[in-house]
Amino acid sequence: MTVEFNTAQGAASTTAxxxxxAEFKNDPTATLEGVRGKDVTKAxxxxxxxxxxxxxxxxxxxxxxKIYPGSTKRALDDFNLDIKPGEMVVLLGGSGCGKSxxxxxxxxxxxxxxxxxxxxxxxxxxxxVNKREMAMVFQAYSLxxxxxxxxxxxxGLEVRGMGREERRKVAMEQLxxxxxxxxxxxxxxxxxxGQQQRVALARALAIKPRVLLLDEPLSALxxxxxxxxxxxxxxxxxxTGTTTVFVTHDxxxxxxxADRIGVxxxxxxxxxxxxxxxxxxxxxxxxxxxxxxxxxxxGASNGxxxxxxxxxxxxxxxxxxxxxxxxxxxxENLTLSxxxxxxxxxxxxxxxxxxxxxxxxxxxxxxxxxxxxMRWNKGNQLKVTVQLPASELPAxxxxxxxxxxxxRPVAALAC
Amino acid sequence: MTETSTTAATGxxxxxxxxKPPQLRAARVxxxxxxxxxxxxVTLGFLFIPLFSMLIFTLxxxxxxxxxxxxxxxxxxxxxxxxxxxxxxxxxxLGTSLALCVVTVVIMLLLMVPTMVIVHIRSKALERAIEWVxxxxxxxxxxxxxxxxxxxxxxxxxxxxxxxxIWLCFAYVVLVMPFAFRAIAVGLNSIDVKTLVEASxxxxxxxxxxFFRVIIPNLWQSIxxxxxxxxxxxxxxxxxxxxxxRMNLQVALYQLGQSNSQISTAMSLLALLFGVxxxxxxxxISDAMRKSKEN
Numbered sequence: 098m099t100v101e102f103n104t105a106q107g108a109a110s111t112t113a114x115x116x117x118x119a120e121f122k123n124d125p126t127a128t129l130e131g132v133r134g135k136d137v138t139k140a141x142x143x144x145x146x147x148x149x150x151x152x153x154x155x156x157x158x159x160x161x162x163k164i165y166p167g168s169t170k171r172a173l174d175d176f177n178l179d180i181k182p183g184e185m186v187v188l189l190g191g192s193g194c195g196k197s198x199x200x201x202x203x204x205x206x207x208x209x210x211x212x213x214x215x216x217x218x219x220x221x222x223x224x225x226v227n228k229r230e231m232a233m234v235f236q237a238y239s240l241x242x243x244x245x246x247x248x249x250x251x252x253g254l255e256v257r258g259m260g261r262e263e264r265r266k267v268a269m270e271q272l273x274x275x276x277x278x279x280x281x282x283x284x285x286x287x288x289x290x291g292q293q294q295r296v297a298l299a300r301a302l303a304i305k306p307r308v309l310l311l312d313e314p315l316s317a318l319x320x321x322x323x324x325x326x327x328x329x330x331x332x333x334x335x336x337t338g339t340t341t342v343f344v345t346h347d348x349x350x351x352x353x354x355a356d357r358i359g360v361x362x363x364x365x366x367x368x369x370x371x372x373x374x375x376x377x378x379x380x381x382x383x384x385x386x387x388x389x390x391x392x393x394x395x396g397a398s399n400g401x402x403x404x405x406x407x408x409x410x411x412x413x414x415x416x417x418x419x420x421x422x423x424x425x426x427x428x429e430n431l432t433l434s435x436x437x438x439x440x441x442x443x444x445x446x447x448x449x450x451x452x453x454x455x456x457x458x459x460x461x462x463x464x465x466x467x468x469x470x471m472r473w474n475k476g477n478q479l480k481v482t483v484q485l486p487a488s489e490l491p492a493x494x495x496x497x498x499x500x501x502x503x504x505r506p507v508a509a510l511a512c
Numbered sequence: 513m514t515e516t517s518t519t520a521a522t523g524x525x526x527x528x529x530x531x532k533p534p535q536l537r538a539a540r541v542x543x544x545x546x547x548x549x550x551x552x553x554v555t556l557g558f559l560f561i562p563l564f565s566m567l568i569f570t571l572x573x574x575x576x577x578x579x580x581x582x583x584x585x586x587x588x589x590x591x592x593x594x595x596x597x598x599x600x601x602x603x604x605x606l607g608t609s610l611a612l613c614v615v616t617v618v619i620m621l622l623l624m625v626p627t628m629v630i631v632h633i634r635s636k637a638l639e640r641a642i643e644w645v646x647x648x649x650x651x652x653x654x655x656x657x658x659x660x661x662x663x664x665x666x667x668x669x670x671x672x673x674x675x676x677x678i679w680l681c682f683a684y685v686v687l688v689m690p691f692a693f694r695a696i697a698v699g700l701n702s703i704d705v706k707t708l709v710e711a712s713x714x715x716x717x718x719x720x721x722x723f724f725r726v727i728i729p730n731l732w733q734s735i736x737x738x739x740x741x742x743x744x745x746x747x748x749x750x751x752x753x754x755x756x757x758r759m760n761l762q763v764a765l766y767q768l769g770q771s772n773s774q775i776s777t778a779m780s781l782l783a784l785l786f787g788v789x790x791x792x793x794x795x796x797i798s799d800a801m802r803k804s805k806e807n
Binding site for chain 2: 204205206226227228229230231232233235237238239240241242243252253255256257297300301304310
């Protein structure tokens with residue numbers, strides 16, 4: 098994407114003077130200096146405009162504050178976000194965490210009380226929605242009911258003053274891109290939810306937006322269509338190279354499509370990182386518990402290493418120090434063995450409560466037998482979930498059996 | 513037949529033969545359809561007997577008992593001299609009322625549609641306030657309204673405008689407001705205005721474009737029905753015009769009724785028919801519009 102962007106810019110700067118030189122030759126009354134002088138300003142202006150249009154991809158949101166009228170709570174609390182051109186960033190979080198507000202502020206649909214929003218290096222904080230050159234796909238079906246699918250897609254082009262024939266052609270191409278060319282003449286009521294969202298996506302892409310904004314576009318669809326459309330959105334996004342911000346509450350969706358995921362909590366991004374990083378190296382307890390399953394185990398940490406159930410394991414940066422900390426260990430980073438086979442002195446005795454067969458994987462819910470962790474766990478029994486390949490499950494393991502659970506020496510977060 | 517006996521009979525019938533329960537149900541359905549028919553007949557009678565009486569009244573001279581088409585001929589030829597009636601008042605009243613329909617509808621639409629759209633998007637609280645205000649004229653009797661309007665119109669006709677009955681349009685806009693509000697509110701609530709506006713705004717449309725290209729086309733049916741209902745109200749309005757001393761169709765009909773009640777009644781029937789045709793047309797048009805989109 099960056100390469101493409103650079104060459105396009107280069108092309109603009111080299112072609113501009115050539116054209117005007119030719120113009121100059123056709124105009125004998127013009128003086129060389131005068132034309133050159135005008136040329137430079139013209140070319141410079143054109144270059145500025147071109148670079149603003151093409152380099153539109155990058156986004157910086159700096160210390161954005163949003164307070165809804167009638168509320169004292171900050172929906173966005175010094176919110177910061179930096180997105181590279183062509184990147185697909187997913188904002189993930191529970192309801193009320195401010196993810197949609199962040200997107201709507203970026204789009205200009207919400208007035209912000211503080212901070213700055215830059216797109217392609219330009220400050221757009223005061224620019225109205227219709228001048229921001231962004232396009233949005235909404236959670237609710239947002240197609241214009243009085244227009245056909247084709248007219249819907251062509252709407253943004255019509256607004257931009259494109260000719261009738263040309264915008265029909267471009268709109269048709271966009272419909273083909275989302276696989277709905279045969280539905281061009283249909284009205285909203287005649288299409289399924291999935292088809293409507295596809296048309297909405299085509300409509301958004303038709304205007305070649307600097308930024309594509311997706312506000313939970315899949316949450317109204319049924320499970321199968323959701324997976325299909327989400328993969329398609331990612332494919333199209335990679336093809337067009339459009340900078341995209343995707344808001345969702347569904348972590349599976351986020352993990353599947355994102356270049357980077359920003360986990361949001363209370364109007365702020367807790368951590369923004371690639372999906373794998375986020376899962377393996379969570380920075381905060383919120384992130385660790387929000388994404389995937391995690392066990393909260395008692396341990397002691399010195400800031401570099403922690404001891405959990407007698408096993409030493411490295412801790413992630415930002416971990417807490419102390420004799421009584423909580424270490425967050427993923428179910429697949431725990432081992433499970435029968436007490437008779439267990440020759441090391443590492444691990445804690447537990448008994449099996451439930452066994453879930455998940456096909457190639459097995460998830461075993463156990464309860465630690467010893468009561469010494471009860472007080473640490475506020476009087477509740479300490480439950481530990483272990484996930485392991487079905488082939489590693491001890492043969493004949495049944496509910497109520499005694500086992501030994503121990504963490505693997507994989508980096509975990511202590512807090 | 514009570515419910516228990518029906519179920520008992522059904523139970524017995526299923527054991528004996530399978531043909532009996534449907535017969536029982538058929539009997540009930542038949543009884544229900546007779547009741548429905550009777551209710552329909554009574555309602556239609558209630559509605560149509562006065563109209564029918566009016567029609568007979570226009571055809572049969574009440575004193576001589578002679579049947580003739582003379583009042584209708586007088587209306588359609590525009591010459592009531594044979595019956596000793598001066599029809600110019602009637603034409604004047606009709607003209608005024610039709611002009612009032614147009615002006616009232618135009619002012620009502622210009623006032624209500626943008627206001628309601630803006631309020632619908634911006635503020636739910638304000639929308640409720642406007643709903644309350646718009647519904648007020650329905651709860652205030654026309655006579656009471658006129659008491660308030662009287663001084664205003666005295667000032668309007670003496671100092672600002674003239675005594676021309678067309679200026680009744682301001683009072684009529686107030687009168688049609690509750691009906692127009694309802695009709696437009698139904699339209700606004702049937703579409704997701706907020707999302708449509710946001711979608712078109714984010715696609716680059718200016719507010720003007722959003723209004724004319726997105727909102728109005730989707731409110732078309734409601735606007736049509738608001739207009740038609742307003743026309744029906746304006747055509748049938750008597751109290752305000754009469755008490756303010758302006759001539760409109762209904763006032764003219766009343767005056768004519770003093771000299772020739774047959775022509776007056778015939779004209780009332782025509783006005784009524786016009787209103788019915790208007791509302792039926794509204795139904796047909798909106799039906800056709802809906803169908804053209806679904807097929």
